[in-house]
Amino acid sequence: MEEKEKQFVLKRFSEYYRKANIEVPSVEQREFGVGGFEKKIESRHMGFESNAALQNYLIKDTPLYISHSIAYYKFPKATPMENKGWTGGDLIFDLDVHAGLFLTKEEQEKVRGDAMRLVEDFLLSDFGVKKDSLKMVFSGNRGYHVHVRDPAYRMLEGEARREISDYIAGKGLDYRSFFSSPEEDKWKTYGPKEGDRGYRGRFYRMAVKVLEENPSAIHRRLLKPGEAALLREGMRTGLWSKTSIKDIVERMEAVAKMLPVQCIDVDTGVTIDTKRLIRVPGTLHGSTGLIAKELKSLDNFEPYRDATAFGAEPIRIEALQPLPAQEFLNSTMEKLEKGEKKEVPLSYGMYLLLKGAVTLSS
Amino acid sequence: MEFSFSSKYPFTSEAKQKVEGSSLELNDEIMERAVQRVVAALKGEKEHAYRLHPSDELIELGSYAAARMMLAYLKNRFLTGRFAVAEAKRASSFMRSDSEENIRKLGEELEITPSELEGRMVLPVSQYVSFSPRSVDYRLIFRNVSNGFVDVKRPEVIRLMEEAVRIKMESLKPVQSPPKIIQEYSKKLMILVPKEAVMKMSFKEGDNPPCIEKLLEQARMHQNLNHQARWALAVYLLSKNVAMDKVHSIFSNLPDYDEKKTKYQLEHVVKRGYTMPACATLLSYGICVADCRIGTPLNWKGKVENWKKRKSSSS
Numbered sequence: 001m002e003e004k005e006k007q008f009v010l011k012r013f014s015e016y017y018r019k020a021n022i023e024v025p026s027v028e029q030r031e032f033g034v035g036g037f038e039k040k041i042e043s044r045h046m047g048f049e050s051n052a053a054l055q056n057y058l059i060k061d062t063p064l065y066i067s068h069s070i071a072y073y074k075f076p077k078a079t080p081m082e083n084k085g086w087t088g089g090d091l092i093f094d095l096d097v098h099a100g101l102f103l104t105k106e107e108q109e110k111v112r113g114d115a116m117r118l119v120e121d122f123l124l125s126d127f128g129v130k131k132d133s134l135k136m137v138f139s140g141n142r143g144y145h146v147h148v149r150d151p152a153y154r155m156l157e158g159e160a161r162r163e164i165s166d167y168i169a170g171k172g173l174d175y176r177s178f179f180s181s182p183e184e185d186k187w188k189t190y191g192p193k194e195g196d197r198g199y200r201g202r203f204y205r206m207a208v209k210v211l212e213e214n215p216s217a218i219h220r221r222l223l224k225p226g227e228a229a230l231l232r233e234g235m236r237t238g239l240w241s242k243t244s245i246k247d248i249v250e251r252m253e254a255v256a257k258m259l260p261v262q263c264i265d266v267d268t269g270v271t272i273d274t275k276r277l278i279r280v281p282g283t284l285h286g287s288t289g290l291i292a293k294e295l296k297s298l299d300n301f302e303p304y305r306d307a308t309a310f311g312a313e314p315i316r317i318e319a320l321q322p323l324p325a326q327e328f329l330n331s332t333m334e335k336l337e338k339g340e341k342k343e344v345p346l347s348y349g350m351y352l353l354l355k356g357a358v359t360l361s362s
Numbered sequence: 363m364e365f366s367f368s369s370k371y372p373f374t375s376e377a378k379q380k381v382e383g384s385s386l387e388l389n390d391e392i393m394e395r396a397v398q399r400v401v402a403a404l405k406g407e408k409e410h411a412y413r414l415h416p417s418d419e420l421i422e423l424g425s426y427a428a429a430r431m432m433l434a435y436l437k438n439r440f441l442t443g444r445f446a447v448a449e450a451k452r453a454s455s456f457m458r459s460d461s462e463e464n465i466r467k468l469g470e471e472l473e474i475t476p477s478e479l480e481g482r483m484v485l486p487v488s489q490y491v492s493f494s495p496r497s498v499d500y501r502l503i504f505r506n507v508s509n510g511f512v513d514v515k516r517p518e519v520i521r522l523m524e525e526a527v528r529i530k531m532e533s534l535k536p537v538q539s540p541p542k543i544i545q546e547y548s549k550k551l552m553i554l555v556p557k558e559a560v561m562k563m564s565f566k567e568g569d570n571p572p573c574i575e576k577l578l579e580q581a582r583m584h585q586n587l588n589h590q591a592r593w594a595l596a597v598y599l600l601s602k603n604v605a606m607d608k609v610h611s612i613f614s615n616l617p618d619y620d621e622k623k624t625k626y627q628l629e630h631v632v633k634r635g636y637t638m639p640a641c642a643t644l645l646s647y648g649i650c651v652a653d654c655r656i657g658t659p660l661n662w663k664g665k666v667e668n669w670k671k672r673k674s675s676s677s
Contacts, residue, residue: 125508125509126507126508126509126510127487127507127510128487128508128509128510128511129510152486152487152488152510153488155488155492156488156491156492157492158648159496159588159648160488160491160492161491162648163491163494163501163502164487164491164502166501166502166503167502167503167507170503171503172498172501172503173503177498177504178504196506197506197507197508197513198502198503198505198506198507198508199503199504200504200505200506201506201508272648
């Protein structure tokens, strides 16, 4: 990007910050890091006394990227890290999709659906996180960040966080481990039962569903109603060996195949790193010019419509590569050939400029 | 006569208060007990080997405190690690037959507070993941988890408490200039510690990828390795045709080393013919430390040779 374009971008960023309302909880206990056109984090170990000081910085010394520590520190600006005095940290989940220049509609829906399931099925349901300690944020680029500020999880070390992240991602999930046969009763097979929770419960409910809807997927013998009822009765109390099917555990493979669908591909590296810096909610993402927007609900959220920061004022650009037609700001942006010049809405132009797909044109 | 809560669990605040409230002074008797305590830990002797008569409670507590002071002064990770494991095992042997009341009291101190929910014993997820041993049986993924609680059984709670004690024992406040008697007995202690026990490493490193180097380094520093790390290291070394006794000697550096168990586990690795896990798997275990792009640690040598070739052809 040329110097005048860099200036153009930063001036618009600064204007955005003049009007924005950036509020970081416990701002004085956070470490900050900022980045520019070369690197997303060029310097860190920064700190702000108040949100007003932070906002002032954003207006005057506008960075392209700004992140804050998930951790709380006694001395956020101290170096090296050991001197900061770690006093805990938010639990963070990062959901991302690999995408091209734009997220396709399918990619948007996939990652949004995953974020919703992460919140509903795992954080609220399994982990008992209080709704008001959850913050859902569009990352500003290709996914979502979920911040958990529940004091119960604040003091966890990296390894403990990994256990939670692995749980959500289903790492090492082998359904066979749900089943066991006691030494003294080798012919009996015990497994998940009614009322079980976590993945055991999920597995149980899926098994019941398959047994009801497509029993032959497990074993042809289950087409006989008596046999199916016998299995169902045993399952209820966790005794899976009630029928004449000896290899019932192996037979459940058909059900187990559906289990990974219920897991969520969270980025473990982010969750386990207790010193991680994460995009400040409400600030702009330097690779897109979109707002890392905090969301009350994920329903119907569309990033290219709901996270734009600069409106539709026209700017003139020149395409450096062929650009497909794209939905943006509630309308369809036209396809452009390489070298073609055109006036486009500012939000869209900024996105393309920051992605390196266009230059400003006179 | 019953052992008091404090002598069973000398790391608790109740025990600490007892020592501080008494006129107990460090003397030769206490110091000798303290040395004995550390040496017993080092030899992996059973926990009762250094139990005193219950009436000697203060000596018992004093010897524990003195042992900790010596370890803090010596800053020897190997000794500290072995002591932590031994004290944790000692405490858990008491816990197994202790009263509900005492277990609850100890649990509060260790921040492991099980409760009853609809007839089940449950533990907050955050407590569970902080202290669960890294073995398959305890993986959260196979557990009943809901509403922020994990279902647990009493023996499991005790196992978690044992781990909490071990972690507590591993953190020592540094002591710069302790009382003279501590310094003297620390010297005596080091004489009693067999030299090869402190530095048992017998493996020429160099040809290994960064993740394996790190595990070897941790072993050399007598740091604890979790189950997956041990397994990965064993499979790697054995796949590289490192002799069994050499592999064994590397594992003997670990703070909870047990000769029989290690032998059994290494033989198990050979018998089962485990193959080296892919880098992606090691990444998920938190073992991977660099982006080598070699697929599996076993490809490291080929990568290094490629580098050398490229270097020599470009120069």
